[in-house]
Amino acid sequence: MSATALVTSMLRHGGRSVRSGGLPFFFAMLMTALGAFSIGAYATLLVNFARVASTVGESVALVMFLNVDSASAADELRARAALMPDVREALLVTPEDALARARRGLGDAGRALEGAAGLRMPWVVEVTPRFDLGGSTDREALAQRLQALPGVDEVMHPAGEVKRIDALMRLLHGAGVFLGVLIALVVIVVVSNATKLTVLQRREEIAIMKLVGATDLFVQTPLVLAGLVQGLVGAALGLGALALAHASLAGMVKVALSGALGVFILAPMPAWLWGALLVGGAILGVVGAALSVRRFLRV
């Protein structure tokens, strides 16, 4: 008895399971493809939405008002802020610049400030936080940490719209996870159903194999392998379709959306997600098949 002979023999029986699987088998594969495509498409949308959101989110800075007198003290605080995690950039604004900005900001009323001698603006540092996909940068906490630095008078952070973007991102993520779980369940059910039909269809053959001394492993492995093929090939087909769709859409989107936002390129989803969907499809196929094999292979 040799292990390779055993494996090739089981592979051959797996091939037979695939061929005798018929319509349910291809239906399961199609559903897996559809699932991988949907999750991938959603993830692609999310990635691109997040990019737009981060451009918006990062353009809204936190403003630190300092109560220091010297430029060097102010710059030291700027440097400390810049080193904090979650901070992408920290810019120093001199009192003169701050005054000029205040004037511009006030428009006509700003002229009133012109003569106001002795009006002194504080040193200001503008802090741009990182904006990540998960929306996990906690602006409130960052503001508190900045506030805690010695020499900081007050930290202003325009929370409103940023919070709304954060919340939306979290919602979209939650919906994505929900969608993913739902699709995973559907894939398990259809693969399991296809396997069940194969088992029922090949019941006689399986019974005979066991009567002539086949082990459970010998009978079950080919069926589980067929499940693996359904999951893996299904996911690969879905992802292939997604790659094609992305390639053909990317050009159109670039033309349609570039301009207001600079050059807008439809980004693909990250590489790890492609891999994860492929592996996920394979795992779901195996799980679905194994469930049926355990339930219906009592001969």
Add this chain to the structure above:
Amino acid sequence: MIELFHVSMRYAGADRPALDDVTLEIRKGEFCLLAGPSGAGKTSLLRLLFCAEAATGGQVFVGGRNLARLKPARIPEVRRNIGVVFQDFKLLPGRSVLDNVALAIEVQGRRREEVRERAVGVLKQVGLGHKLHQHAERLSGGEQQRVAIARALVVEPALLLCDEPTGNLDAERAQGILELLVTAHVRGTTVVVATHDPALLGGNRRVVRLEDGRVVADVPAYSPMSAALLDAARKVA
């Protein structure tokens, strides 16, 4: 080879046992016929021996193993040493004669060339060398019987169990089948044949007679003379 001590067996829902207090020993190298009318329990007894049923009482030993204590995972091991010729053949329709015979060794994980070689060899022995690639269900009853025997013999079993192997065959074909079984026996296989065919019961062989699940007679093969002849035949074979 086979020992039964006070074995009883009752199918779920049956009102009487299919086997009732059967005590029996069949030694290695014996050719034993199980006789008795339909419903006597012959098939049930065979099914006990290859673990298709479990005894509800008593002890069954096959090749020194106590089947009652056998873990389910060990059943394939026992079956690989037993060739079974089923009454309904249990061939796979839609598959070739060769595939059907090969299946029995394939499940043991043998190399593909070896599987093929041995299957072809046995099929030639039973006179089906010219029908290797025919679909099993297109063969005549007698030919299907031969395929079934070939599948049982291809594993070179220590024990060969046959259920009504001449069931629906005319006398001439039945004789041909018997010769195959005798050949296996001469080569050293222990053979147990369940039959109610008088033609098979004529020879110089041990006959265990069952009725209503009980052993009612156990007639040994007589004449030591023919035993000597058998030994001589074995040496030649």
